[in-house]
Amino acid sequence: MSDNNQHAMEYQRHSLAHLLGAAVMELYPDAKLTLGPAVDDGFYYDIKFNGSIGEAELASIEKKMGELLPTWTTVTHKELTKDEALAHFKGNEFKEELINEIADRNEPITLYTMGNFTDLCRGGHVDDLSTIDPDSFKLDRIAGAYWRGKETNPMLTRIYGLAFASKADLEQYIWQQEEARKRDHRKLGKELKLFTISDLVGAGLPLFQPNGVIIRKELEEYLWSLHKRKGYDRVWTPHLAKESLYITSGHAGHYMEDMFSVHGGTSKEDFYVKPMNCPHHMQIFADNQFSYRDMPVRYFEPATVYRDEKTGQLGGLTRVRSITQDDGHLFCRPSQIGQEFATIVGIIKEFYATMGMMEGYWVRLSLRGDDTSKYLGSDEVWATAEKALTDVCEAQQLPYKPAKDEAAFYGPKLDFMFKDAIGREWQLATIQCDFNLPNRFDLSYINEQGEKEQPVVIHRAISGSIERFMGVMIEHFAGAFPVWLAPVQVAILPVGEKFADYAYEIKAALETANIRVNVSVNESLGKRIRQAKTEKVPYQIVIGEKEQTSKTLTVEGRNDLKLESITIEDFIARISDEITNRTLN
């Protein structure tokens, strides 16, 4: 959505909040309106009813809104004195409170009128509500809300409405919400036994069950394989460091709130849990004296960092305190920035193509603003870097949007937005130039003339954080992971005990080919088939008399796939191929 369209939608949603207020006042004349803003997916109005209403009442309010809508063809406003305004809203203590506050701030007190409804308002409306498609909005739900969010204030009734540019957009949104609920990774994570949140361990610190670790490890190994062949080396750094590291890096000044401080029980020394890996990686580079021939130097480390957040904001895998980054830092000469960015863009494209997320993705190219005093690094290096990044975007035909003034103070960057299977957008991969850390850590390599030169650092993360990425992937695939990621790839279901031996024979053959197999014998066949489908196992093999005699398999897969009389060898070849190529379903 363009910025202009965004603005127009906000006005429309704000106007619909007024319409909701008007409809409520028509139907419940003794209700008191309080505040009614636009929100991301529509609008709401907080109302003090005389008594209470339930969701059953929403239909009639919505009907009333539909009746009023065609008559709201104009918007007018006028400015009132405090006394006039107080007189107008006499008896509504909420509006009175607002009016007094506006007056105290010496701001104009304005009233907006649409149709025959007038409300205290700062403005921001569409000119003619009658142009709005009545099917493009919908009252959604009711919730309780304290007046101005404060627990000691009166409880109000909040009526939520959804509003979009068109009926189709509204329907898409409702479908997306419904799908998101079905795919909720917290629910699926429990059902598929992927991870656990333990009260004893703490919020935001998920523990991964065996099934979840299989996915983590597959993602991590895939990411490492993509980097290894591009000349990256693995490093390993501890999770703690002294404050001195963060004083040198500059995090001690700016990042303290997000950091966990650590205190030794015996040594009484003070440390921090690392909130990122960059400072540690700078120290590994610094321990070598590289020559220009060694550059670029590329480090990769899938490492868990810890950042503090308020407990209330934590949930599932997407808001966590333990963040395993597929982190990497590379050290290069300014002239090498373009080539290195191109390589990383290649890795990102390959990775997200494998995940089936390349449709509708886009890239933000964040550049320096006009006030160059806000930024570190010479004009020359900025010019080189920004040109290199722009050239990469062009050469790789990235759908990119230059964003002036959006660069970090330490360098320009590329951020990648990908859409999941139900159309939600996620900011995931990032590549960033850094002219700051090499300076703070006084890093150098020896150039052709035998002199010290400062390298540029490039930060990059492909999945961003394994935890958050797994949360996104669980919902993207609705738990039905492609074969290479599926914790159990094949379920073998003998129709009865007498075929168990043959089932285990097949299991052994598949396991020799590194395929993850589960045999279940107990319970009825129907129950076991349902179980395998609930667990979203990609392939089910039912073993009966026919299969045992013919030494072949009957295989059922997703999308109504049925393979009959396939030999074990052929099935192994087929599934191995899917695993090796990381085929999508």
Next chain:
Amino acid sequence: MSDNNQHAMEYQRHSLAHLLGAAVMELYPDAKLTLGPAVDDGFYYDIKFNGSIGEAELASIEKKMGELLPTWTTVTHKELTKDEALAHFKGNEFKEELINEIADRNEPITLYTMGNFTDLCRGGHVDDLSTIDPDSFKLDRIAGAYWRGKETNPMLTRIYGLAFASKADLEQYIWQQEEARKRDHRKLGKELKLFTISDLVGAGLPLFQPNGVIIRKELEEYLWSLHKRKGYDRVWTPHLAKESLYITSGHAGHYMEDMFSVHGGTSKEDFYVKPMNCPHHMQIFADNQFSYRDMPVRYFEPATVYRDEKTGQLGGLTRVRSITQDDGHLFCRPSQIGQEFATIVGIIKEFYATMGMMEGYWVRLSLRGDDTSKYLGSDEVWATAEKALTDVCEAQQLPYKPAKDEAAFYGPKLDFMFKDAIGREWQLATIQCDFNLPNRFDLSYINEQGEKEQPVVIHRAISGSIERFMGVMIEHFAGAFPVWLAPVQVAILPVGEKFADYAYEIKAALETANIRVNVSVNESLGKRIRQAKTEKVPYQIVIGEKEQTSKTLTVEGRNDLKLESITIEDFIARISDEITNRTLN
């Protein structure tokens, strides 16, 4: 060495300290003796010289000891009053201080006489020093030492002597010390670029360079492969946990000093860095409701835990604060303890055979003592477990020593001691029964009758800690790792620039076969060959006219190995075989 022999050696070393004191007094009559005890590898005497002596003087002192030795055929002792003793040592303020203290404690003041030398002493000597082989001991070195270790006290001269049961033992020890110095993993770790200690990050928190990570990962993957095929599952747990986890586990009461406490910057919540993985793994088990059919449940996690130690005690990889355990916990029925121990013993044997450390290893079987009130768990479970462990030791023909009263309060255990290439003994692997944690975490599985039953937990670690184990391995192999562990497996050295292309062709072929290769072109060939040998690269391939024309290789390896006119395919087959089988050099 048996306990008796140990005792005898201590007496002998103590007697030799007296002999040293006597020799010094003969040669330096105005020196003042202070304290002279036995130590692990010999003895020392702290002496106040009138002036100073250097190591050059040790030869004449040792010669004098040799002269006195045959005359020290008897030991006599007598008890003195405080005044008598003070009179005897008049003018030696150190002995006076000791005498006053002994008197203050109301202990007997005894003097021991051997030959014509008498010293203040509590006793503990051999009866006849003339039986000691004069070649079985040796003055070793001189060091400064404050009187009684206190910085504000006078500085004394400490003369160290080495003493063993025989000349051969002494020579073996001297060789071992010399070898250990050459193999020091801190020195090799730097030379081979395996790891780095950063002042900014902190002591005891090593950072692993790419070469070190290759070894870490190879060890970790090998360990995981040994477990995977025995039915273990990988889990992953965060490095932080709330105090509640350690209150439940009981660590909060006993282990606080070793733990790092953590404080959130925003949430203000309090956590600990995990000092072990057990409590986390209990929570993963507890999140499932397993049936007897699922037992045993086996978890494996190579995870880094953090334990605080005083900064002064930290060094290299063997004394660290970041400890990556190849950790695992399994949950089984009491009847399954024997089978599970047997499986783990099998893994340990295979792993240490691969490392070439099975010669001279032994196992301590720690059993419950007579005072059963000190232990948790029923008599029946203890009996089952102790019998199971003893049976495993017998069935697997382990060289084991039962150690009564050495069990942990929570269960019996097996500890494995292995000798490295220069004969030093290291306690490495451990397998422990635990009747405590399942109880504290109220763990259960459903038995055949549908009732809850408590499992037994087995802790096991094969390498113990990857950091310490790597430290031991660097010294065990003196940096010349077997091919599968070597960071660079093959060095390709073209004799000149014109053969570089062919060298890179060979590199590509080897890398396709997953062999770690380095090509170096710059510098003289001689220098590059020396470099490869310093880096202890297992194979060097020199590429010249002959090799390029004949498309064959000349390969030099360790132990004077030379392969001439070998094809690339044959060389790949040979080295791949060594890697797959993890062949020792």
